[in-house]
């Protein structure tokens with residue numbers, strides 16, 4: 113079990129201090145929801161567009177940032193922050209509108225960077241140009257919800273774009289000098305461990321950072337309907353931890369691991385319920401990482417003697 117490059121460590125190296133992400137809303141929808149690709153969204157996506165913890169949308173981006181900052185300011189003294197447009201698809205709007213909200217978001221002195229969650233099929237050239245322009249002022253990173261490289265699963269979850277679309281977008285972003293973070297969901301129905309690890313390995317080749325997310329079943333999603341029918345089971349903590357350990361082994365050392373689990377909104381969470389206790393989950397996972405490191409260490413000693 114090797115050491116992994118955590119987001120905290122990365123931010124400390126990059127900004128010289130602890131940095132928090134302030135999750136805000138750009139007021140956009142998503143092509144999987146507005147009828148362009150479909151109206152029901154990805155099969156696992158909640159009504160909140162996978163961003164339940166973000167600030168409610170209001171036109172005043174500065175006010176959203178201030179509110180979000182107030183919520184964490186007790187934990188962080190003189191820290192720095194990243195403005196994080198999280199829910200729905202945050203480049204799914206005319207470029208003029210994006211220009212206004214993104215520039216507003218990087219305005220405050222305490223904001224050191226901009227992070228944008230979006231889809232690869234919503235990154236037209238003029239939007240990449242805009243991000244490139246902002247990147248010169250404050251670093252920009254783009255998060256892409258790839259989730260899987262397997263077309264059968266992508267179809268099942270209604271991702272709504274082919275893998276080639278992701279590759280095109282990543283190529284353009286990297287050429288523009290913009291950081292790419294790829295989301296992979298662990299535990300998607302029908303996927304074996306090998307399939308999951310193939311997706312992780314692939315994401316590691318193309319990305320500066322990877323977010324590993326546990327599949328959650330949330331109320332009011334089509335995934336919940338599938339779950340009720342018994343179409344699949346969610347992972348146990350032990351199985352999930354084992355896959356994450358193997359995923360970390362596969363990722364290049366310089367790839368930042370932004371997240372090793374997710375915490376779905378407790379009011380909506382149906383399964384796995386163990387994931388609701390984030391602190392306990394992270395303690396268990398970190399303990400497991402240490403045990404594996406010790407075991408690997410002793411194997412090396414055995415080899416030497």
Ligand code: SF4
Nearest residue numbers: 142144153154157200
């Ligand atoms: S692309 Fe994102 S916001 Fe849109 S339906 Fe899928 S998960 Fe939800």
